[in-house]
Amino acid sequence: MHAGSCHCGAVRFEAEVDLTTLAVCNCSMCGRTGAIMVFVPRAQLHPLAGEDKLTDYQFGKKSLHHVFCSVCGVRPYAWGAGHDGAEWAMVNVRCLDGVDTNTLTIGKQYDGKNL
Template identity: 40%
Template sequence: MSTSRPRQRYEGSCHCGAVKFAITTNFPELTTCDCSICVRKNAVMVKVHETDFELIAGEGTLSEYKFHTMTARHFFCSNCGIYPFHRKRVTPGFVGINVFCLDGVDLSNVPVRATVGKGMD
């Protein structure tokens, strides 16, 4: 499913601003996930290829959390606790971005697809 939105650069951050990043996307879709961590963090994500992701600041401020297969890498700001992104398990060359950390983006017309995470092996 694609959108007529042009690909462009968007910037985002955690709540305290220590972690800053940028992505390039046209927001083809947003996703939710029903795995144990995604349900608890209640994030809505956009998937971008790692070449369309740039960590601008805060690498040393990030805390990493892994569970189950220890493949997906979930990152949190160690100052404010916000989850800005994660390295994906099923598509390892991609980053899942918490869209609520992006600055000034209207995503009201972007479709949201629910993904199944808790049934994954």
């Protein structure tokens, strides 16, 4: 279990994530925001505070909710339904407390630009 937050601290959460299964993506959103993501079933994301501060942003097929903090603009996680209908969350590893992203290995590069 890892704790995380946006930059200003309004949005806080905990998530059960495996830091050995990280991904980056080249889609129009991730390419711009530079998130390092880990995918988990939505039930493994536990919002603790600030859900009312999140602004939802959707684009394309609008199947994903790319939320960001309305105060500081940081994008701590996203969620949406997968092809099988199950709800998934994408946790931005850059928002986790105590994780040095310089030491992490990015195992997967999603070709989101061409999905």
